[in-house]
Amino acid sequence: MSQSKRLRIAIQKSGRLSKESQQLLKSCGVKFNVNEQRLIAHADNMPIDLLRVRDDDIPGLVMDGVVDLGIIGENVLEEEQIERQTLNKPSACTKLRELDFGACRLSLAVPNEFEYKDATSLEGLRIATSYPNLLRRFMQEKGINYSDCMLKGSVEVAPRAGLSDGICDLVSTGATLEANGLYETEVIYRSMACIIQSNEDQTPEKQALIDKILSRMNGVIRARESKYILLHAPTETLDQIVALLPGAENPTVLPLNDDTNRVAIHAVSSEDLFWDTMEELTALGASSILVMPIEKMMG
Numbered sequence: 001m002s003q004s005k006r007l008r009i010a011i012q013k014s015g016r017l018s019k020e021s022q023q024l025l026k027s028c029g030v031k032f033n034v035n036e037q038r039l040i041a042h043a044d045n046m047p048i049d050l051l052r053v054r055d056d057d058i059p060g061l062v063m064d065g066v067v068d069l070g071i072i073g074e075n076v077l078e079e080e081q082i083e084r085q086t087l088n089k090p091s092a093c094t095k096l097r098e099l100d101f102g103a104c105r106l107s108l109a110v111p112n113e114f115e116y117k118d119a120t121s122l123e124g125l126r127i128a129t130s131y132p133n134l135l136r137r138f139m140q141e142k143g144i145n146y147s148d149c150m151l152k153g154s155v156e157v158a159p160r161a162g163l164s165d166g167i168c169d170l171v172s173t174g175a176t177l178e179a180n181g182l183y184e185t186e187v188i189y190r191s192m193a194c195i196i197q198s199n200e201d202q203t204p205e206k207q208a209l210i211d212k213i214l215s216r217m218n219g220v221i222r223a224r225e226s227k228y229i230l231l232h233a234p235t236e237t238l239d240q241i242v243a244l245l246p247g248a249e250n251p252t253v254l255p256l257n258d259d260t261n262r263v264a265i266h267a268v269s270s271e272d273l274f275w276d277t278m279e280e281l282t283a284l285g286a287s288s289i290l291v292m293p294i295e296k297m298m299g
Ligand code: ATP
Pocket: 012, 013, 014, 015, 016, 017, 053, 054, 055, 056, 072, 073, 074, 075, 076, 102, 103, 104, 170, 171, 172, 173, 191, 192, 193
């Protein structure tokens, strides 16, 4: 259905995924300005239009082929997929890759005074949730009877308001649960943001643009996860030092002026270096350690 020559990408208008979705596209070289009042933002330098919508609408827009790509939480994608399968509506799309933001988990939680042993403790309870399909799948797998109370927001206050016995809601730090006198008992789904593509046939031009964006995204995410590391190391502990740098098996080793006992190491590490590792490096005689962010990476 997406007849437009321009590639359409749906992103969340405002919420937990919107800033990072925009930032990721900008890091991939897509230039655009968002007008808060407008649904569509046109990219200036590529044939791309961004559709800014409620996150709940994104999977459906992609599955119906109204837009070509969407950036969405896996939790919302999976919930919509089950919903549409139940209703016999088109539910297919392709997950191109998981992204490096939007981490959260969908969990069951009950009031602090509730004595929870295992999932069977939930038998016969009423659970408030915005994710009735993911909840049903979990409860069916465990063979537990329950009733649900569908709430689009403020799920965490439902037990205190007498609307439900427990909740099934998204958690990242757990602070909201704690503030509402609830504790987490089961994680039923772990989620990250992801980018999805419609299964409609694409013109070769549009598919080439999708491939280009995806390849740039891979580079941006790999660069964000990696660090450029420079240090001086005694030649005798060189191997041990290299072994401490994650993913830097083949570092560049350079001689130092007027010092034959020490070398300079340049390496790209696939992970950030934690203080613990820095301390282990210095214990092995490493000095002048610099850990630097990498802006772009390809190949
Ligand atoms: P919209 O108005 O677009 O419908 P929303 O209120 O449904 O927004 P947000 O709260 O902005 O959604 O969350 C969007 C997504 O962010 C979630 O579906 C989830 O994938 C992810 N997320 C990450 N951490 C959390 C968290 N702690 N709580 C809720 N969502 C989180």
